[in-house]
Amino acid sequence: MKRTKGRVTMLCVSLAGVLALTACGGQAGEGQNSQTSSSESAKTKTIYIYQNKIEIDKALKKTAEAYTALHPDIQFSIESVSDNFSTGLKTKLASGELPDVFTVLGNQDLKLWQSQLEDLTDQPWTKDMIPLAKEGITGDDGKVYGLPVSVEGYGYVYNKKLFQQAGISKVPVTLTELKQDVESLKSAGIQPLVGAYMDWYQSGNFLVNMGIARQKDPLAFIKGLYDGTATFVGNEIFKEVADFIQYDFANGKNGLSTNFNNQTTQLVNGEIAMTLGGNWLQPTIDNGNASLEAGLMPLPVNDNPEENDKLYAGVSGYWAINKDSDVKEEVKDFFNWLVTTPEGQTHMTKDMQIIPGFSSFSADNKAIGDLGADLSRYLKEGKVYGSYNSYYPDGVAQAFGEAVQRFVAGQVDKDGFLQELQNEWDRLAE
Amino acid sequence: MGDKNLNKKKKYNMLWGNFLFLGPSTLVFLAVVVIPFAISIIYSFSNWNGISNEIKFVGLNNFNNIFSGKAKFLDAFWFTLRITAVSVLLINLLGILLAVALTARLPLRNPFRAAFYLPQTMGGLILGFIWQFIFIAGFPAIGDKLNLGFFSQQWLGTEKTAFAALVIVNVWQNAGYVMVIMIAALSGISSELIESAKVDGSRPLNTFLRIKLPLCIPYITVSLFWTISSALKMFETNVSLTKGGPYGSTTSMALNIYNDAFANNKYGLATAEALVFFVIILAITSVQLYMSKRKESQIL
Numbered sequence: 001m002k003r004t005k006g007r008v009t010m011l012c013v014s015l016a017g018v019l020a021l022t023a024c025g026g027q028a029g030e031g032q033n034s035q036t037s038s039s040e041s042a043k044t045k046t047i048y049i050y051q052n053k054i055e056i057d058k059a060l061k062k063t064a065e066a067y068t069a070l071h072p073d074i075q076f077s078i079e080s081v082s083d084n085f086s087t088g089l090k091t092k093l094a095s096g097e098l099p100d101v102f103t104v105l106g107n108q109d110l111k112l113w114q115s116q117l118e119d120l121t122d123q124p125w126t127k128d129m130i131p132l133a134k135e136g137i138t139g140d141d142g143k144v145y146g147l148p149v150s151v152e153g154y155g156y157v158y159n160k161k162l163f164q165q166a167g168i169s170k171v172p173v174t175l176t177e178l179k180q181d182v183e184s185l186k187s188a189g190i191q192p193l194v195g196a197y198m199d200w201y202q203s204g205n206f207l208v209n210m211g212i213a214r215q216k217d218p219l220a221f222i223k224g225l226y227d228g229t230a231t232f233v234g235n236e237i238f239k240e241v242a243d244f245i246q247y248d249f250a251n252g253k254n255g256l257s258t259n260f261n262n263q264t265t266q267l268v269n270g271e272i273a274m275t276l277g278g279n280w281l282q283p284t285i286d287n288g289n290a291s292l293e294a295g296l297m298p299l300p301v302n303d304n305p306e307e308n309d310k311l312y313a314g315v316s317g318y319w320a321i322n323k324d325s326d327v328k329e330e331v332k333d334f335f336n337w338l339v340t341t342p343e344g345q346t347h348m349t350k351d352m353q354i355i356p357g358f359s360s361f362s363a364d365n366k367a368i369g370d371l372g373a374d375l376s377r378y379l380k381e382g383k384v385y386g387s388y389n390s391y392y393p394d395g396v397a398q399a400f401g402e403a404v405q406r407f408v409a410g411q412v413d414k415d416g417f418l419q420e421l422q423n424e425w426d427r428l429a430e
Numbered sequence: 431m432g433d434k435n436l437n438k439k440k441k442y443n444m445l446w447g448n449f450l451f452l453g454p455s456t457l458v459f460l461a462v463v464v465i466p467f468a469i470s471i472i473y474s475f476s477n478w479n480g481i482s483n484e485i486k487f488v489g490l491n492n493f494n495n496i497f498s499g500k501a502k503f504l505d506a507f508w509f510t511l512r513i514t515a516v517s518v519l520l521i522n523l524l525g526i527l528l529a530v531a532l533t534a535r536l537p538l539r540n541p542f543r544a545a546f547y548l549p550q551t552m553g554g555l556i557l558g559f560i561w562q563f564i565f566i567a568g569f570p571a572i573g574d575k576l577n578l579g580f581f582s583q584q585w586l587g588t589e590k591t592a593f594a595a596l597v598i599v600n601v602w603q604n605a606g607y608v609m610v611i612m613i614a615a616l617s618g619i620s621s622e623l624i625e626s627a628k629v630d631g632s633r634p635l636n637t638f639l640r641i642k643l644p645l646c647i648p649y650i651t652v653s654l655f656w657t658i659s660s661a662l663k664m665f666e667t668n669v670s671l672t673k674g675g676p677y678g679s680t681t682s683m684a685l686n687i688y689n690d691a692f693a694n695n696k697y698g699l700a701t702a703e704a705l706v707f708f709v710i711i712l713a714i715t716s717v718q719l720y721m722s723k724r725k726e727s728q729i730l
Contacts, residue, residue: 112481394696398693402678406677
C-alpha cells in the first residue's frame with residue numbers, strides 16, 4: 001500500500017513536471033495572444049515590415065510615423081536588414097512569423113515566394129508602374145505581387161575633380177576614349193580604377209549582367225540558357241565584356257583583396273578616379289565627404305558610342321504583402337497613400353531619396369544627388385540597359401562572381417571563363 | 431524466492447525513478463535533437479527549396495550529386511581536411527609550447543596566460559572581421575612603410591595566402607585554449623617525480639619528453655578531440671574572413687552547406703550534405719579517440 005502511494009506521488013510529480021513544461025510553452029503563446037488582444041482592445045493594429053534597404057530605414061520610420069499621425073489606429077514595426085536578408089526571412093517563415101510586408105527581389109525570387117504573396121493586381125497604382133518595374137514582379141499567371149521600391153542603376157562612379165586635374169573634359173563613351181582617359185589619369189599620377197573583386201557581389205551581379213543586358217533580346221537569351229538553346233561559350237558580346245573585365249582589373253590596384261568597404265573608402269577619400277558603383281553610393285558620399293563631386297558614367301566595352309553611352313538599371317526590390325497577414329487591407333491602404341497621394345510621394349522622393357518605379361511621379365533631383373541625377377537623366381533619355389540578376393537560378397550570382405575572380409586571377413583564360421559561366425548556370429539551374 | 435521478488439520490485443521502482451529524473455530531459459532531447467534529425471533525413475531525399483509547399487522526393491539524387499563531385503561538397507571536404515590537418519598540428523604544438531613556457535617561473539606569467547587565452551573569449555565572427563581589416567589594410571601598411579614584400583602581398587587575394595590567413599587566425603584563436611588545458615596537465619604532475627628524475631641525472635628536455643608528456647596524454651587526447659572537431663566544423667571565421675574566397679577555394683564544409691541551403695535554395699541537397707558532414711565528423715573523431723585511448727592505456 002505504502003509502495004503504491006509512493007508510486008502515485010512519483011506519477012504526480014512527473015506529471016507536474018510535464019505540465020510545467022507545457023505551461024512554459026503555453027505561456028509564450030499566451031503572451032502573443034495577450035499582445036494582440038490588448039492592441040485590439042485599443043483598436044490599433046501593427047504592420048510589421050521587414051525590408052532590405054538599410055539606407056532608407058530612418059526615412060521609412062519617419063514616413064510610418066507620419067502615417068500613424070493620420071491614422072492613429074495603425075502602428076508600424078520596421079526592421080531593415082541588408083546582409084543575410086533572405087536567410088532571416090526564411091528563418092521567420094520557418095518559425096511561423098512571416099512579416100506582413102517584406103522585400104521580394106522579383107522574378108526568380110518571386111517564383112520562390114509567390115505561394116505566400118497577396119495578389120495586388122487590382123490596386124490603383126499598378127497601372128502607373130513603369131514597364132521595367134512591372135515585368136519583374138508579374139508572375140507567370142499575369143498577376144502583380146508587389147510595389148517597386150526604387151529604381152537603381154550602375155556604371156562607373158567617377159570623381160569629377162580628378163577628371164579635371166587630368167584634363168578630361170567629357171566622360172568617355174567608347175572603349176578607346178576610356179583607355180585614353182585612363183592613360184591621362186595615370187600620367188597625372190592618379191590611380192584610375194579600383195575594383196572590389198574580393199567580394200563576389202559586384203562581379204557576379206554587375207559585371208556579368210553587362211553581357212546579358214547587351215544581348216539583342218536579353219530575356220530570350222536567358223530563356224535560351226534555361227532550355228539549352230543559348231550558351232555563354234563563344235558568345236561575341238560576352239567576349240567583349242570579358243576583355244572589359246580584364247582591362248578594369250588590370251588598371252585597378254590589389255583588386256582581389258579589395259572589398260566593398262575598401263573600395264568605397266578610396267572613392268570617398270578621392271584616391272581613385274573611377275570605380276564600379278551605382279546611385280546607392282550617394283548617401284555614403286554625402287556623409288563621408290560632401291565636397292566630393294561624383295558622377296555616374298557608362299562602362300564602354302567597344303567603340304560604338306550608341307551601344308555604350310548607357311547605364312544599367314533595374315528595380316532593386318519590391319514590397320510584397322503576406323497573404324495570410326491579418327492586416328493586409330491596412331497595408332494596401334498604406335501602399336495607396338504612399339504612392340498615390342502627394343504627401344506619400346514626397347516621403348518617398350524627399351526622405352527616402354529614391355527614384356520611383358512609377359510614371360505618375362518622379363524623383364527629387366536635389367534629394368537624389370549627383371549620382372541619382374545622372375541616372376535619372378539616362379533613364380529619361382531611355383539610355384539604359386536592364387538588370388537581369390533576378391532572372392538567374394538561385395545562387396548563380398555568387399558562382400558567377402567566383403568565376404570572375406578565377407578569371408582575373410589568371411586561373412582560367414577567356415574561353416575557360418565563359419565555359420565556367422555556362423557550367424555554373426547548368427549546375428544551379430536544374 | 432522472496433528475495434528474487436524483492437529484487438524485481440526494486441528494479442521496477444528504479445524504473446520509475448529513472449523516468450522521473452530522465453524523462454523531461456529525454457523529452458527535450460527528443461524534441462530538439464532526435465526529431466529534427468529524423469526530419470532532416472527525410473528532407474535529404476527531396477528537392478525541397480526551403481520555402482515552397484511542394485516537396486518532390488528524388489531518391490538518392492542528392493547523395494549522387496555529392497559523391498560525383500557535382501555539388502562542390504567534395505572540394506569543400508578536401509579543403510576542410512587540409513586546413514584541419516595544418517591547424518590542429520600548429521594549435522597543439524603552439525599550445526603545448528606556451529604551456530611549458532608559462533609554467534616556468536617567469537615574471538608576468540599570469541598576464542601572459544590571460545593575453546594568450548583572450549582571443550578564445552571573442553566570437554569567431556568578430557575575429558574574422560578584425561583580421562580581415564588587418565590583412566587588407568594593416569599588413570599592406572606595414573609592408574609599405576618597411577618595404578617588406580611579405581606583408582604587402584594580397585593576403586586574402588590568392589589561394590595559398592588566404593589558406594595561410596585562415597590558419598593564422600585559427601591558431602591565434604585556439605592555441606590559448608589548448609594552453610590552458612596543458613597548463614592544468616603540467617601543473618598536475620607531482621614534483622616528486624620530476625625531482626627524482628633530476629636526481630637520476632635526466633636533462634630537462636629528456637624529462638619533458640619522457641616523463642611529462644606521457645603523463646599528459648589524457649589531456650592531449652582531449653585537446654586533440656576538441657581541436658579536430660572544431661576545425662572540421664569551422665564556419666564563423668571562414669564566413670567573416672574570406673567568405674570562401676578567392677573563387678570559392680576556401681569554402682569549408684559548413685559554409686558550403688550554408689550556401690546550398692540559404693543562397694542556392696537547395697535545401698534538400700544541403701540536408702543531405704549535412705548528413706554526410708555528420709558521418710564524416712563522427713568517423714574522424716571516433717578514430718582519433720580510439721587511437722589516443724589506446725595510446726593512453728599503453729603508456730599509463
